Amino acid sequence: MNHQQTEEGLIGISVRDTVVRMTETITSGQGRQIVKVVRGSVRYPMELTSLEKSDFAKVLSDDINRLYEMAGMRTTRAAISLDSDMVLIKKIPLDANLEGEELREHIHWEVSQYVINPIDHFNIGYQTLNVGTNSEYERAMVLVLIRKQVVESIKELFAGTSMQLRAIDVDIFSAQRVIETTYNFEAEKKVALVDIRKKNVQLSILYNDYYLSQEVGYPIDEDGTFSTENGEHLARIISKELRRVILDNKLGKSIEDMHEILLYGDAVDDVVIETLSSAHAINIRKVNPFEKITIIATPEEQEVTDHPEAYVTSVGVAIKGL
Structure with missing residues (x-):
């Protein structure tokens, strides 16, 4: 080289x-x-x-x-x-006519609604999204706040x-x-991403410019812990929470309304995939970056x-x- x-x-x-x-x-x-x-x-x-x-x-x-x-x-x-966990991510509706200084003022106002500390304690990043004509707003914005x-x-x-x-x-x-780069899903396909960690599961959805992310904590056992090695139990948690996310956000009526479920992270095993696959008639697989x-x-x-x-x-x- x-x-x-x-x-x-x-x-x-x-x-x-x-x-x-x-x-x-x-x-x-x-x-x-x-x-x-x-x-x-x-x-x-x-x-x-x-x-x-x-x-x-x-x-x-x-x-x-x-x-x-x-x-x-x-x-x-x-x-x-x-x-x-180290940043704050919020999705907010955005008036289509906001630009320039008005947009910056709106961002600062939105940030002030979510943080206790002064705004100048944070670095603020944002990305505007097109949310379609069925929405009251034509755009939305994902705000990312990280402490200086x-x-x-x-x-x-x-x-x-x-x-x-x-x-x-x-x-x-x-x-x-990396998932978008690897799999090139069509924009209208709804793809559920599941990051299986030792401390929780993070669910997110790929769908046009739609943004959604939600963390789900594990239930604690009698000894004060939760083992991700119990693949069947973990799969049931994922099914329950993913179904709730889909219904709450009007993304469909069931998990089968997703085009595919992709799993990644530190605690993915074959039992989780087998249990999910036997319960849902859609393609479920590990991500290979x-x-x-x-x-x-x-x-x-x-x-x-x-x-x-x-x-x-x-x-x-x-x-x-x-």
């Missing part, structure tokens, strides 16, 4: 609990390719409570940079995807590595990006081959902007 290629690359980083995954991508004459995919561990989870630790940035910087160097990565540009303290901590983290921070993403957007984007070399991590769905977020942020 020459330096011209590495300058066109990006490393996507995701940290969930204490597991860090990194995907190195490049763009060349052969298109977009994945150079390396690696997995490691960090001593602190990437969550808001960890930011209170005085050595948070130093510890994660050391852990992430060690993995970067051990993997022999050469691309220096990097982007990191944050857990949705979080951004500064991430910048401090990367300052101690051999990489340059180029972007901060959010896990749900990273996942949707490597289906369309070629991995140049055979991955050293067996998990990449056995559980590609665990790398959806790191691949999704790695292709951001490429």
Whole structure:
């Protein structure tokens, strides 16, 4: 690999609990390719409570940079995807005539309805959506708020590595990006995405410019825990909550009104898929983020081959902007 290629690359980083995954991508004459995919561990989870630790940035910087160097990565540009728990995401209706200064004032007013702290404590991102002529409004907006303290901590983290921070993403957007790139669903198809985590399930819907995301906590057992290893129980939770999301948001009358259900994350297993498939007459499968984007070399991590769905977020942020 020459330096011209590495300058066109990006490393996507995701940290969930204490597991860090990194995907190195490049763009060349052969298109977009994945150079390396690696997995490691960090001593602190990437969550808001960890930011209170005085050595948070130093510890994660050391852990992430060690993995970067051990993997022999050469691309220096990097982007990191944050857990949705670390940001505030809201979808709001938007008057079609709002533009310029009026739009900015409206955004600030909307933000003030959701946060207690002063608005200048947050970085605000937004994307306008077309919601169709059946709506009272012709447009909607997805607002993303991230505390400036979080951004500064991430910048401090990367300052101690051999990489340059180029972007901060959010896990749900990273996942949707790679899924749209991989499967090219028609815009009118309703596709349910299920991110199965150790602490909860995140449901989202791909459908035109429609945006929906909802987290569902697990019921706690008598011993105060919930095991995602009980695949049948987990599948029943997903079915119940997905059906409720579909009905509450008028997306259909049943799960069968979805075109497909795609599962990804750290706790997907065959029992979950088999149980869901036996209960619902639609296609249900794991996401494989490597289906369309070629991995140049055979991955050293067996998990990449056995559980590609665990790398959806790191691949999704790695292709951001490429």
